[in-house]
Amino acid sequence: MARPILDDDLWALIEPLLPPPKPRRSRYPGRKPLDNRAVLTGILFILQSGLRWDMLPREMGCGSGMSCWRRLRDWQEAGVWDRLHEVLLARLRAADQIDWSRVIVDSSSIRAVGAGPKTGPNPADRARPGSKHHLITEAQGIPLAVILTGANRNDVTQLQALVDAIPPIGGKRGRPLSKPQIVQGDRGYDHDKYRRPLHAAGIATEIARRGQPHGSGLGKTRWVVERTISWLHNFRRLRIRFERLAFIHEAFLKLACCIICWRQLQNSFC
Structure with missing residues (x-):
């Protein structure tokens, strides 16, 4: 069985850090927002594969590449990756993995x-x-x-x-x-x-x-x-x-640092 792009334990750390969804209008609510975990899976796929946003496979269930791009922008502006990085560093220190x-x-x-x-x-x-x-x-x-x-x-x-x-x-x-x-x-x-x-x-x-x-x-x-x-x-x-916009590339950089910290944390319990 192939290893999932986003495992359950990491998602359990990320989910509480995500900003709440915008309230939907009662009369014309529009299309239901995409699931955050599915969107993050698409973002990680782009980060790891290097594909263009418009080449994100629709069969992954992550929505369009532009939808993932917007969510990455919003999460970067909300400071999600900075907070996740701090959480992971604290866990590494608790496991005596910080020198x-x-x-x-x-x-x-x-x-x-x-x-x-x-x-x-x-x-x-x-x-x-x-x-x-x-x-x-x-x-x-x-x-x-x-x-x-x-x-x-x-x-x-x-x-x-x-x-x-x-x-x-x-x-x-x-x-x-x-x-x-x-x-x-x-x-x-x-x-x-x-x-x-x-x-x-x-x-x-x-x-x-x-x-x-x-x-x-x-x-x-x-x-x-x-x-x-x-x-x-x-x-x-x-x-x-x-990325022409610097903060999108910075979001990828910070997310990659978080993934590296997560892998080191997983290795510390092996």
Whole structure:
């Protein structure tokens, strides 16, 4: 039997976070809204397969691609994926699956089909339009936050923003985790201007220095963020940005991070 796209346990976490449906008019109620679970199944299918919205198979019972697009837009605006991410991180911490000894930052550029917000000339792709995924993970590679920018934005400009974007992680008694002990990064993050605010906040940095020979030893621990970026790009919709509207691509990014957290949580009980 094929593995379902959306399993029951994950849906049980997501359903309470969805905004209530708009009230229907009593005289002319119109067509009955599509089932939320069916629509989310269609959204996940697009995320994993990379198909265009208008190619969503009708036999899946998910409605039209445009119906799924609208629901994804509404749920992104309602902050559903941010809240789901916090819930999953708290559950991971409760299962002792969060290693807070350090966090690691990295980024990856992708091609963007056409222009739009948060795109820019990609210096690694002959100045074609592109976007960049900036990611921060904990020590095992669990995604903590992700930021979308144009491909021409320097990695180091998002260092402080990534640290600030880490949500408070509950799951245990006491104060939620929010401030990491150490931030690790490659040479792309080597700039004292961006180190100083972290040091002032009591956060140490382990960032390779430009102009120094390779062999800093950071690769032994920093590789996990590269693996997580690979996990993100296993979702085919994230390999190339087709969405002109940035917040739709950001919705896919955040949903993919939630799926990765969910898989890690499932593996912790195996």
